[in-house]
Amino acid sequence: MSYASLNFLILVIVLMCFYYVCPKKYRWIILLLGNIYFFMSLSGKLIIYSLIATIITYALTILLESSKKNKKKILILNIFLVLAFLLVLKYDNFFLSLLNPIINLVGLKIPYKKFILPIGISYYTLEMIAYSVDVYRKKVKAETNFLKLFTFFTYFPKLIEGPISKYSEMKEKMFSSNCFDYEKFKNAWVLIGYGFIKKMIIADRLGIFVDKIFEQNIIGLPLILAVIFYTIQIYCDFSGCIDIVSGVSELFGINLPVNFKRPFFSTSIQEFWTRWHITLGAWLKEYIFYPISLSKLNMKLNMKVRKIKFKHLARFITIAFPLLFVWLVNGLWHGASIKYVTYGLYYYLLMMLGVLFKPILDFIVKKLKINTEVWSYKLFKILRTILIVCIGMLLFRSDSLTQFTLLFKGLFSFTMPKKITEFGLVYKDFRLVFFYILIIFGVELAGELKVNVREKLNEQNLIFRWLVYIFIIFSILIFGVYGYGFDAKSFIYGGF
Amino acid sequence: MKEIVEVLNEVKPGVDYLKEENLITGGILSSFDLVMLIAMLNDKFNINITVVDLVPENFENVKSIENLVNKLK
Amino acid sequence: MKTGIKNLLKFLTFVFIVCFITLKLGDVFVLKRDATVVINAFHDLPKNSIDVLIVGNSSIMRAVSPMELWKSDGITSYNYSIAGGRIHAFYYWIQDALKTQKPKLVIMDPVTFFYEQDVTEEARRFFVDYIEDFDIKFKMMNDPIYGETSFDKASILFPFIRYHDRWKEIEFEDLENIGKTYDCFYRGFLFSSKVQPNYKGNEYMKKSRDNVKMMDTYKEYLYKTIDLCKKNDIKVLILGVQDIRVWGPEESRQLNEIARETGVDFLDLNSIDYGLNWLQDTKDGGAHLNVLGGLKVTSYLSNYIRNNYDIPSRKGEKGYEFWDKDYLTYEKEKETALKVVNSRIKKLGLDSED
Incomplete structure (x- = not known):
């Protein structure tokens, strides 16, 4: 089940x-x-x-x-x-x-x-x-x-x-258990409902479209849409499931560790991996990165390079060595194939290039007098991060490096081989998904602004709370992707 | 104490290390910075900071770093 | 403790509201099929007001007009049929009918008895969606034919979840379906003024297809249905309405045997001449009858019932006045249909003396 x-x-x-x-x-x-x-x-x-x-x-x-x-x-x-x-x-x-x-x-x-x-x-x-x-x-x-x-x-x-x-x-x-708490009970179900919305309304629906694009190797504008959709799909599927199980665990009074912290607000890929699949990143940091980076071998390496007075290079090598293992393990953990190893190395390469060229980039920013504190610059960084993540997701979704290369080239083709309504979704579906994505975005934006949405909900009056609960329940019942009319095969989401 | 601030400035300049109290939990030092810091502390004070010592409390501020260094000397 | 009870009450009230909305949403979302489903009005009949229940699929739906039976003999009846109906559906429909009615005679349509395959899930939903009684719904839920998966089971209780994806098609007009009532004056009979002659006449009764065998499940349900009627003191008449696509001599023979074996009556319209004109009386070349065919069948049937069963006439009885009223409405519609069908026959030149 x-x-x-x-x-x-x-x-x-x-x-x-x-x-x-x-x-x-x-x-x-x-x-x-x-x-x-x-x-x-x-x-x-x-x-x-x-x-x-x-x-x-x-x-x-x-x-x-x-x-x-x-x-x-x-x-x-x-x-x-x-x-x-x-x-x-x-x-x-x-x-x-x-x-x-x-x-x-x-x-x-x-x-x-x-x-x-x-x-x-x-x-x-x-x-x-x-x-x-x-x-x-x-x-x-x-x-x-x-x-x-x-x-x-x-x-x-x-x-x-x-x-x-x-x-x-x-x-x-x-x-050691506690008494049953009705407030916690309600809160838990709100989280579970929220997770179901992400998974059953957004993720599973976008999956219909994405699957068809990848099955048929469609290129051009529909592919660009599919890459964006897949990124949203995998986020809503994974974090939605985490919400469901976290809520379920809360029903028993046990809090699971947080696994997602609004990753698409990240301004760099380093930050992204502290907000996406947090527990995996934490595991890799504690049991691969630090042990290797603090190992005698790595420390010796660091000393040797520092002695040559290349401080920046020393930093680069001290990090590059353990980080290589981190990303190899990350990639491999996701799947037993070269494609997944490439996925890990993709982020490794980008991160290392970032570390290597940081002083040059800082110099350019200073010379051009770019203000790094303004929101427009932060927005630029966010969009840049999302773009990098989307390309990574294209790789992740492709079944092989061959398909990835084919499709990557296809991203630049600017053609429209088929109408977007020919991939299993109609305009109403797109509008619906957009509406619920806005809701998710709103909830996450509130989170970024340090508002605890569930707590705020509890403070409202009964009628409002019940309306929200009814909205959640019937959103799922009406718009959820379940039952007849959907090809169950399309949603077999490979577990790890 | 001063030496530690020196090392910190080498790792990541532009921070008032004497004032800051939450270098780790406040996100001022990244894990990369931490590794560099430890490498240089190990070298400078001829100690061996291992993974076991790598708890946030030990690196939150200059005082706690100093305590750790002294402990391991 | 007090807050505990208060919370429990609040929770139960909430759950009740959700169930209530889900049930009402069913009215909006359930696929409203076209006029070939006319059983909607059955549940609006006053209790214990009909003496004959006709149950079947599209064949008998177009063949027996309860209003004619009322006119000729004062017999109160209803034609509880849905297109494609199968014997396992009849089994539950009769039980549903017995919740509010006490018929003395059940007339069944055997056209689908010898089909080689059961209906698709989509068609099967037809049979379930109009049941309102929860007891029957529970029974159907536990029947492996209807409650195949746990999703099927849940969607029998809450049909809305079967059709939830229709949100894309729902318009505001569909909201009118909540608690809608239907026209009752047809009493489940459907008449067509189309004419499409069957030029082959009774040739279909010369030979059956190879290997005519009733499926085991169908046999099981047929026996169960007959037993159900017997237990409730109801006489059973199997009325073999003509359908040249699926009937043949072997089917008639087998059904005769079953009727003899179970002690029910079998009136095989395929094997007798009651005046049916194959050029004029069918709407689709012999698969279904039109209004002319239906009137002829009903007329013959009314004689048969008069001679073989003890069904009282309710004309003039208190509480049955609305049958007269409904008859007037029915008659008007019937006359219009007859005019149309006769003009069509003339146009097609089918009214030449044979």
Whole structure:
């Protein structure tokens, strides 16, 4: 079942009833049962992979904590074993595709095998690595209750699309419950409704158009529209789902970490990646970037280059080295193919060029007396960032580098091979999407201006609040993309 | 204390480091800046700041940086 | 505790309002089919006022006129038919009818009994959308034919969600559909003044298609429907209205057997001569009858009913005065249609003596 479905909501409601009826001390067991049910409804017996990985993490972290001499070795073993599941199940064919051409030369070939992945493996593997490293760094004590640990890693709201969470941050709320709070209950449903609007009205609708364009390799103006639409689609789909699961988690009194912070208000791609898929960026920063950048090797490199008095170059190299790993991992994590690696390297290259040429750009800005504080300059930076992100999304959406090159060239063709109404949407659809995008924009603008929209809503009178709730509910029921008349195939949004 | 401000100015000039209290949470120092800062602090004071020391509290202001450096000396 | 109860009441009121709006929106969004759905007015009949229920698809819809039965014998009836209707739909429609009526006789249309495929989902919605009684809706929801997926189940209770995508087509006029009532004077009968002759006459009864077999599900529902009528003390008459596309001698034979086996009556219009003129009495070359054909069938049927069933005449009875009134309206429409159909026959030169 997907998050944006009736079945899921029914599961949540049923679970909630059991949860609040159960005495506070044992409520987390209801969560555990719900997690197992949800996991198995999606992946069946594959839950065994998650179970084994948790057992390994559980045992090795306890061992690590009590050991005196071999802490590092145990940590490395833990990471290796847990990562092995992911690497073999998800990346086997990728590695083979790199390896086979070489071993072909000696007449050997390893056959490709596609494994079915247990749901959430890309997410919970990262969480397990984070957890073991945190135990090693003494940021959190090793959990001695295995079931509690398993409950965390399989926590159903974050299973399919994250956010990537930290055990240290969530364990308190997860295992000690509060009384049912009607205010929080209403707030949670508003967030869930908002997420449904993003996903079912905007994302799924734009997806109809985007899918047809990419299926038919359409170029020219419709393609430009499709690239913009896809960027909006993936944002509304991903952040919409995050809203839904965050709201669901709030129903149980557990707050998930924030994963999106109005990314399209970013003025640079560095800032963008602190506002988009925040938990992934944070994970990469804490467990790849800093360890590598503060490693002895990198520090030595830094010293050597500084000695040659190229301070700027030293900064560039000190960052370029760890950042390369960050972006390779980012790209690969999204998918096991060269296309995704290219996606990561795309941002890497742009960021590095930015760092490298920063002094020159600063010089130009100073000489031309460009005021960097005015809103028009900020707007320019925002639009520039959006443009870079859109090109990145074109790459992300293409099924191969070949299609990407073809379509990228096609962006400049300024033709209109077909009318925009020939891709599954009519003018009314476009107007509708535009209307709801404006609403989303309004809510996000309020957020940028530090207004908490949900709180403000609570302060209003009952009639207004009920009108808003009714607006949300019937927006979804009337304009949501569901039921007959839609080709279900078009919306199979590949999970990671 | 003064040496630390010197290093900070080398990493990112144009900030009044004696006044600012929220170098990390206020977004004044980026993660790139932080890496450069640590590299130079390591070099200057012959210490080894590791990932474990990399908590925001240790780098929020000049005083806390000084405390960290002294701790590791 | 007090705030707890207050909150619960507020919550329940809100949920109620949402359900209410959803149900009313159904009236606006449900696909308003054209005039070939005339059962709308059935639910407006006064309780326990009809003695004969005609149930079927487009064939019998155009073949039996309740108003003629009223005129000739004072019989009160309604033609509860929807185009494409299947036996599994009849099963539920009869139950729906029994909620408000106590007919003594049910006349069923067997034209779709031997079809080789069941209806599409879209056509099946036809059968569900006009049911108003929640009890019947629940039954249909739990029937795998109608409540196939959980979405189907939910959309039986709240038809609006099946048609929500029609927001693109909805105009302001559709808002008038909320709580709309329909004209009742046809009593479900639909007459056409079109003429398109069937030049092949009764040739279709010479040979059936190969492999005539009633689907197992259809058989199951036929038996269930007959049982349902028997349990409620209702006589069953299967009226074989002509449709040259789908009927043949084998179908007649099999249905005769079933009728004998289950103890119901089968009046096969395909195999008797009741005066039907294939050149004048069909609107589409033999698939459906026009107003002339319908009047002939009803006339023959009224004789049959008079001779075989004990259906009382309600003429002059208190509470049935509106039948006379409605008849006058009906008659006017009928005369107009007859004028048109006769002038068409003349134009096509089909009125030559045979």
